[in-house]
Amino acid sequence: MTKTLKTGLFAITVLATSNIAFANDEAGKKTYDQACAACHTSGVAGAPKTGDLAAWAPRIAGGKEALYASAIKGKGIMPAKGGQTAIPDEEIKAAVDFIIANSSRL
Numbered sequence: 851m852t853k854t855l856k857t858g859l860f861a862i863t864v865l866a867t868s869n870i871a872f873a874n875d876e877a878g879k880k881t882y883d884q885a886c887a888a889c890h891t892s893g894v895a896g897a898p899k900t901g902d903l904a905a906w907a908p909r910i911a912g913g914k915e916a917l918y919a920s921a922i923k924g925k926g927i928m929p930a931k932g933g934q935t936a937i938p939d940e941e942i943k944a945a946v947d948f949i950i951a952n953s954s955r956l
């Protein structure tokens with residue numbers, strides 16, 4: 851009885867955790883499509899292209915926090931938050947995570 855209960859709880863925990871991870875990926879992609887893809891998919895104005903491992907490797911090497919800060923505050927000709935300042939920081943970070951996940955061998 852107790853064992854069954856524990857196994858059930860474990861399964862629920864695993865399911866809940868994987869659902870959260872999935873939701874974050876989706877949120878990152880949504881924000882990316884909305885605010886970042888215009889430049890980062892085609893490489894407009896020298897933007898490092900998503901999926902270009904060589905372009906991203908040195909940037910990723912500088913650490914995630916630095917990339918979050920650049921995306922939130924802007925860098926070079928990239929405006930803060932890709933120009934869409936109404937987007938919350940957490941969603942911008944999810945979009946950066948989405949770029950990193952698709953631009954590295956991790």
Ligand code: HEC
Pocket residue numbers: 881882885886887888889890894895896897898909916917918920921925926927928929931932933942945946949
């Ligand atoms: C108007 C075009 C444009 C848009 C929109 C844009 N970017 Fe960029 N992004 C750039 C350019 C250009 C660079 C290169 C900046 C440099 O290194 O001088 C860049 C660089 C970056 C970097 C690397 C920063 C670093 O420190 O090396 C990250 C991360 C990034 N963008 C994330 C995002 C995210 C996330 C979004 C959407 C919220 C976004 N960008 C929207 C043009 C854009």
